[in-house]
Amino acid sequence: MKVLITGATGLIGKQISELLLQNGIKIHYLTTSKNKIQHQPNYSGFYWNPQTGIIDENCLLGVTAIINLAGASIAKRWTLKYKQEIIESRVLSSNLLFKVLKENPHQVEQFISASAIGIYPDSLNHFYIEDFHDFNNSFLSNVVHKWEESVDQIERLKIKVCKLRIGLVLSTLGGALPEIIKPTKLGLGAAFGSGKQKQSWIHIHDLANMFLFALQNNLSGVYNAVGPIPVTNNELSEVVARTLDKPYFLPNIPKFIMKLVLGEMHTLLFESQDVSSEKIAKAGFQFEFKTIHTALNDLLKK
Numbered sequence: 278m279k280v281l282i283t284g285a286t287g288l289i290g291k292q293i294s295e296l297l298l299q300n301g302i303k304i305h306y307l308t309t310s311k312n313k314i315q316h317q318p319n320y321s322g323f324y325w326n327p328q329t330g331i332i333d334e335n336c337l338l339g340v341t342a343i344i345n346l347a348g349a350s351i352a353k354r355w356t357l358k359y360k361q362e363i364i365e366s367r368v369l370s371s372n373l374l375f376k377v378l379k380e381n382p383h384q385v386e387q388f389i390s391a392s393a394i395g396i397y398p399d400s401l402n403h404f405y406i407e408d409f410h411d412f413n414n415s416f417l418s419n420v421v422h423k424w425e426e427s428v429d430q431i432e433r434l435k436i437k438v439c440k441l442r443i444g445l446v447l448s449t450l451g452g453a454l455p456e457i458i459k460p461t462k463l464g465l466g467a468a469f470g471s472g473k474q475k476q477s478w479i480h481i482h483d484l485a486n487m488f489l490f491a492l493q494n495n496l497s498g499v500y501n502a503v504g505p506i507p508v509t510n511n512e513l514s515e516v517v518a519r520t521l522d523k524p525y526f527l528p529n530i531p532k533f534i535m536k537l538v539l540g541e542m543h544t545l546l547f548e549s550q551d552v553s554s555e556k557i558a559k560a561g562f563q564f565e566f567k568t569i570h571t572a573l574n575d576l577l578k579k
Contacts, residue, residue: 284346472511474549
């Protein structure tokens with residue numbers, strides 16, 4: 278089997294690439310950096326530029342599935358210009374993949390795309406499953422909605438489409454966890470706002486395994502890529518401190534302070550999404566890290 282990956286050199290992409298190679302799956306990957314192109318027996322790079330519509334059609338040779346992870350990080354200050362980049366980096370990538378698949382002979386039968394639980398509204402009470410459709414007009418919800426719409430057009434080419442709505446990814450190599458750890462290591466760990474907001478998280482190894490599971494089982498449709506037991510922000514902060522053997526006694530950090538520090542991006546810390554993983558579990562996926570304690574022990578005790 279050969280898979281084409283976009284975003285292969287990012288945090289999640291590296292984990293997925295390693296896992297696929299370990300399972301004997303060959304990889305083609307698309308990159309916007311020509312100096313990141315390698316040509317090894319099982320791992321070959323191809324250039325593309327979604328902004329200008331350039332793509333090396335040879336990336337499709339022998340490929341039967343695509344894993345789409347392309348998209349600018351949301352963990353940067355949301356200026357008007359960068360907001361546009363967050364949206365365009367996702368939509369233009371999907372549009373270009375649709376175009377190259379439509380206009381070239383290929384063997385692609387499945388398209389697995391990253392998505393995000395940011396599509397669900399902020400709520401302390403609602404428990405979100407995949408068939409929820411009452412989305413609001415927040416920036417993140419709009420981003421994910423446009424992202425998924427751009428991916429859905431792939432179905433018009435008679436290709437199965439699977440979307441994994443990813444929650445808070447726990448990894449020491451990037452993402453939110455290293456930023457959470459920094460103040461805690463100094464004994465300054467604290468929850469944000471009320472601390473009651475639910476955070477639906479997933480260990481990066483479980484996330485990579487979920488993409489492999491979707492590939493091997495030819496899944497289609499929407500699945501929430503989160504662990505089975507979401508936690509409150511207060512619980513997350515407290516378990517991080519306990520795992521690191523650090524004190525946890527400071528008062529919660531008010532929203533207005535983080536708004537001054539981060540701007541509109543502060544909503545990432547204060548919004549609550551209690552998200553179900555039951556659908557992927559019923560499909561047969563087994564989590565290695567079911568609780569926040571086991572996940573953080575694995576990541577922080579090494």
